[in-house]
Amino acid sequence: MGEQVFKSFEQSIIQAVSKEKTASADDIDGSGDAGAEHATKKDETPEERAKEPSHQGSLILDARVAEQAIRFPTDLGLLNEAREISEKIIDTLYRFSALKKKPRTYRQKARRAYLAIVKRRRPGKKLYRKGNKQQLPYLRRNLKQIDIMLDSLPDKAIPLSRKQLR
Numbered sequence: 001m002g003e004q005v006f007k008s009f010e011q012s013i014i015q016a017v018s019k020e021k022t023a024s025a026d027d028i029d030g031s032g033d034a035g036a037e038h039a040t041k042k043d044e045t046p047e048e049r050a051k052e053p054s055h056q057g058s059l060i061l062d063a064r065v066a067e068q069a070i071r072f073p074t075d076l077g078l079l080n081e082a083r084e085i086s087e088k089i090i091d092t093l094y095r096f097s098a099l100k101k102k103p104r105t106y107r108q109k110a111r112r113a114y115l116a117i118v119k120r121r122r123p124g125k126k127l128y129r130k131g132n133k134q135q136l137p138y139l140r141r142n143l144k145q146i147d148i149m150l151d152s153l154p155d156k157a158i159p160l161s162r163k164q165l166r
Helices: 003-029 034-042 046-051 075-096 107-118 125-152
Strands: none
Touching: 075 107, 075 125, 107 125
């Protein structure tokens, strides 16, 4: 973030907290609503503002306690994701190809094999290795089919998005 941005962030938090304190103090005293108090604050002179306590502390934010939606990338998860993307690419290419039958992808069988491992409570290294061995041939087969389908298309007529091409 940088030191300057952090300090401006800190100051905005301090200002917000001090506004809340003055508003809650007015509510406790019963001397009027916060809007009237706020109007008199605007009319204050610089000397009166200087009399107010200045906050000289520093705010330390710890990023380690913030929740994050980051999943742990296992080889099995990455292989499954790559297989699913390759299946989408095959679906897209098939619409533009001259093939009469859609190439086999074994997507249901591959998904079932993946979920059988991932849904377990504590799958061990052996099981992950087995899952990787199962997913690799599915992905390899899909990639070969993609190459064949791309070769059969006329030049400069690739119907894939830039993201799919990457």
